[in-house]
Amino acid sequence: MYNIGVNQPTDEFEHTYIENLSNSKCNLVQVDSENMDAIISDLDGVFLKEDTNQNIGKICGLIMKIKEKSNPLIWVFSEEPSPIQKIIYLQMGADGAFTKEDEPEAVNLMINNSLKRYQQDKKEEMIEQFVDKPCGIELIPHNLSVKFSGNSEEIALTRLEFQLMQLLCDNYLKGVSYQEIHEHIWQTSYKNNKYKVANLVFHLRSKLEKSGVEPMLIRTVRSKGYMLSEV
Incomplete structure (x- = not known):
């Protein structure tokens, strides 16, 4: 089952252009700027539909916010139908841009094919990552948690926290720059936004400390970024 966010009431969405989307193993969830932070990490895809209240400016704003969070x-x-708008959305990072001129069945197939590849890539990534790290850390991808040697408790992480922990484990005892962290997690160009990376590290350290793990396991590398040290 895929979790798909839509930017309008789901009952209205199910009776619009892509009426078969919810019947193709997709769970539709209404998403907007207010609840996005809470649910975006659980979504496999987001479908944004223009209407009188959701113009190109607001859609572009939503795309940027989605890209920042997950x-x-x-x-x-x-x-x-507007070729210019299609190009703008694709340049903003959308995986597809459709209009009422596109056949509903074709759009539905394109979306489902994208979701299948997306899920397959995630499964392959999880298989590769399901290993005990040399520093006594076990990453558990299927439920986004981490477990430390000598501690039976699994620590639940957000998707971004898990990605950060994974990157630091893959570079154990090596400094990872702010830019490398930012581009790996948010998949966007780095614009010297150290605060965004530092904020994520802060939340991860706090979560580890509450579970009895030394927070300075993640050490700050001056003027560079962060490094995972010995437990």
């Missing part, structure tokens, strides 16, 4: 698939549907 990395799901993104599709946009425009009522009026």
